[in-house]
Amino acid sequence: MKRIGMLTSGGDCQSLNAAMRGVVKGLSGFYKDFEIYGFQDGYKGLMYQNYKVMSPKDFSGILTLGGTILGTSRQPFKLMGTPDEKGQDKVKLMMDTYKKLKLDALVVLGGNGTHKTANLLSEKGLNVVTLPKTIDNDIWGTDMTFGFQSAVDIATNALDCIHTTAASHNRVFIVELMGHKVGWVALHAGIAGGADVILLPEIPYDIDKVIQCIEKRTKEGKRFSILAVAEGAISKEDAALSKKQLKAKRLNSPYPSAAYEIADKIKEKTGQEIRVTVPGHTQRGGGPCAYDRAISSRLGAAAAELIHKEQYGYMVALRDGKVVPVPLSEVAGKLKVVTPDDPMIHEGKVLGISFGDE
Amino acid sequence: MKRIGMLTSGGDCQSLNAAMRGVVKGLSGFYKDFEIYGFQDGYKGLMYQNYKVMSPKDFSGILTLGGTILGTSRQPFKLMGTPDEKGQDKVKLMMDTYKKLKLDALVVLGGNGTHKTANLLSEKGLNVVTLPKTIDNDIWGTDMTFGFQSAVDIATNALDCIHTTAASHNRVFIVELMGHKVGWVALHAGIAGGADVILLPEIPYDIDKVIQCIEKRTKEGKRFSILAVAEGAISKEDAALSKKQLKAKRLNSPYPSAAYEIADKIKEKTGQEIRVTVPGHTQRGGGPCAYDRAISSRLGAAAAELIHKEQYGYMVALRDGKVVPVPLSEVAGKLKVVTPDDPMIHEGKVLGISFGDE
């Protein structure tokens, strides 16, 4: 009898259930007899022994289901070193649960923060295998995370909806897209959705360049302009500030988010009214797209295979279309950002898209 | 040779193009020879003779296209009596264009404000036929406007997306839905999307009742609560204010919209964090749903038939599944609101939904 722990941690995304189904389908082939210990709400469930013993049947029919049947919670790595409310060592709590339940392995689905903790647990000797989930696509070591394409689909659909209304009304629209500290969703959805301007955290914008682009379009007789703005988009002025200065500035900002500040700046300088749309959490909700379901199933199968081969301490990753194991130690603590020399930036510029930098 | 003017006015919505295609398909059957004078950007185009002479071919292939190929603009009725920037009488300008172009009829697609103006033009002797468009479904005299079901689909989809993320995270979410001064979109999408609370302009809410509902769900072990809030939702306190007082209060409000104020109130009283999502203008964008395409095609056909029969001064309306002409004089100036005795309110309460009133 094999005992496999499983948990989903960090912000939820599409295809978590599909990925877990993949792992369990794979395990079903390798083992006649096994139990899944499904920890509730991420690492919390592992710390406080909040779990359900589950069988393959529990993971049947969830391929298309949004969210995560295990629940999740944000559990930042920086808290790992500090005791919990009762003064207990969090890592020790997790290891105690693992040992008490005599787990053979722990499957962890999560994003960047989650991987730091997973690496720590692996270094402490637990048999950990992870899967890269996040709509942000910012996990180092994999070309693609599941959840990302589903989020891009929703973001692109929002841009499509805004296009028809913008075109009908002669308007400038800003659509603020998710992505945390990176611009992958805005970059992909912006190109797919035909945005005229794309602003990313990785390429600080000059508001005058943005306005130039809008005014150029107006001169050319275009009835509207659409800006796809990542939630982490930052101006050149702000990018020059120290972290401390920036934090202080943001605390005092009257704007709920980046898009509103940009809208105000454009309005101020042009007198034109700007509409802001924030699809927000809808981008991480609903069922996964076919692409995500395929890659998360594949990653799940690979994770099961690693367990069967007793190869621990790895994240299963997608590289050049193939699934490969990447050591957790290489993944933890790094961020995959859009670099200014990313081919999509160049291609975007060839397509006439302004990134607000030139 | 028949000369038919056509314009779309007010906020855009889905199925405007499908409706115009319907009108033109119908006219093609009735007349061998006719021209469409497509006025640009609503009544503005009629006032300032900004139009294109169009043929049936121009309306081909637009059945699924979002927005309006004629463009639109908001042109409130209250401005009708006042001169334009150059001191010209707006109604006279429109009538002059109509006469100058020797139009046989004018087809107007619009919402409430649009219908006031259309009725005025009809009273002045123009041959006007109108079609009821709006995502708000608030036009008096018709059971259904086109655009409404498409908006409900998008709003429901937003609720679906939020459901999976709310369930995964143990959260309370507010989704603010469009509808102008009425609650039709929030009511239909709220029921279709399984909202736990629905707040409408027509049923002022008691924040304590809303909180009770959320707390009851928490006690029952439900992991989340979803509130579908119409953009016009109003508290009992605010509903008791005079129009003037309310306007003043809103001018000083720090909240971008209703949902944010409600979120703050709940947070204040319960300490719980509330997430707000505002799908906004996406609700009026993108292609029309099958339902809207069917009814707008039918309404378009009926409008063409009215023109052929030279029956003017009517809006084509849907009543009990049939298309009927309704005199513009009956439509103009009225608003179709949700009444507290609407069967859907009762049914919603049977389903356990709180409307914040009891």
Add this chain to the structure above:
Amino acid sequence: MKRIGMLTSGGDCQSLNAAMRGVVKGLSGFYKDFEIYGFQDGYKGLMYQNYKVMSPKDFSGILTLGGTILGTSRQPFKLMGTPDEKGQDKVKLMMDTYKKLKLDALVVLGGNGTHKTANLLSEKGLNVVTLPKTIDNDIWGTDMTFGFQSAVDIATNALDCIHTTAASHNRVFIVELMGHKVGWVALHAGIAGGADVILLPEIPYDIDKVIQCIEKRTKEGKRFSILAVAEGAISKEDAALSKKQLKAKRLNSPYPSAAYEIADKIKEKTGQEIRVTVPGHTQRGGGPCAYDRAISSRLGAAAAELIHKEQYGYMVALRDGKVVPVPLSEVAGKLKVVTPDDPMIHEGKVLGISFGDE
């Protein structure tokens, strides 16, 4: 403690789960204590006591889920009078189960065949309440059945997909749509999807009229023609046959279905190649659309209310936008067909659509 039986019978459709959720949500409000006896696979489960005792929790989270969590099977009424394989009386078997389990009421979700049986059980004294489900929309006594609009959405989407490929390739396409013996799906989807020809069982077609329509379009320079053909579409010649003759002809037919025969006839007379697409069972699959979810939730609530008021022997129906109870005796054995004087037929003809009859 109330004991409520529930079953879904006949071909599955979208929104069955949403409707059952509605019933159970309603019952939860009326009764502190109740059990749902969920019979598996339709009347079969009732006959052979194959059921699960279920609680409201089992019906939670299924609003958007396609199919039916209870399973279903086709159980034609004509078999009611005959004994089962073991020689047992089927109606007696069902009544025995009902009595043995001391049920207070039986909720039945089904189509035409299902309603005949439900009426019979009601006449025998069981407390029956029914809900009208079918993608065919052919249940007498209600304006709308749930499942219908979802099927129309899928059928319309198929027409949309075919439109782009037909237009690119200069082709004639036939899309065969579901609807059993009636043409509602083909009529609504045909209008919503911009079909050039719509063939319905209720309006026997003259193949020469169909060909004339295609040739007229070709002459006008149109690159393609799309035919929306109901699976039950019938030629004037076949409509003139006796039932027996028709059955014999169909047994010997080389065509898998109506669309293929029509394609061959057109090809034979025009030499043009025709492509056939049969979306088939996809039309009854997948999650329900917002419209169906709203009406099935409302109907479910009304069914719960009837039980609470102990008003039995009724189907909850939608009439002119309102939910009303209709006696089962009025519903059973009747079929709601498209009549040639249905306003949508006239409107379709105004739009230039050929129904193959003139």
Add this chain to the structure above:
Amino acid sequence: MKRIGMLTSGGDCQSLNAAMRGVVKGLSGFYKDFEIYGFQDGYKGLMYQNYKVMSPKDFSGILTLGGTILGTSRQPFKLMGTPDEKGQDKVKLMMDTYKKLKLDALVVLGGNGTHKTANLLSEKGLNVVTLPKTIDNDIWGTDMTFGFQSAVDIATNALDCIHTTAASHNRVFIVELMGHKVGWVALHAGIAGGADVILLPEIPYDIDKVIQCIEKRTKEGKRFSILAVAEGAISKEDAALSKKQLKAKRLNSPYPSAAYEIADKIKEKTGQEIRVTVPGHTQRGGGPCAYDRAISSRLGAAAAELIHKEQYGYMVALRDGKVVPVPLSEVAGKLKVVTPDDPMIHEGKVLGISFGDE
């Protein structure tokens, strides 16, 4: 003034318009002055000088539009060497048009057959740049073709719809998917859609293995089985036949396509009824998905850049996420098939999917 010819050839697919828009957006950045010669219906338009002179405006707003605004036709390479109906040399006709119009370059969007011809024209000295379009994803030299993911989305959606109805009814379903002679669509959609069996042209199936898989599922208490069958799927027996024998066999086959034959075989051996669904041409219709819109825009930009750099004789391809030029001579005449050692086959087997081979 630059003169750029453009044509789309072969079966249509999604994102052709998006790709052409990308090319034209790119050209707009590189050249102040240029004309697009849009040849109608593929190489036919080039042969017979059927074209429109187009400007960037004509390619505006078509990012989401399905099909191709230029029209297309199938023009197999094998006919290249033979004269046309009037005895004219086809290649010469095309070259004459190119020269007569003084074209600077010819942009060709097409699949395998199209690339053979494009390579020939390039060898003859025309300045040719191509883009890889096809839902089949079988073009050698590129990891991905546009159209493919959109087709996979539609195919997966069909599988999803069938899943709910299969589960409700205890049934075996076969869904036949497109892909011409290769199995990419069936492989990706099969995994994404949770198929139990996937049959591909590249892996000849043993019907007994397929039946074993279905029977194993039934024994395990699964209510249904879903088979994703590529239109080119072939049995081991048929794969052993010579081309001539196979052709003869297919000519005499009573089955419209592969899926029906497999259904009959299973029925014959098990007595179980099997339902077949053929989404057919819907898989190449409708608007492109976000993924295809992003890659086709990128490829379009790259094609424009090649023209600007006067680098001719290349197809723009996607390799490991980057856009690279691949010599036409390397592409022409080759087919990218699924190989039995493709990682997705192995992963599929780990997931418990049967490929009918073991």
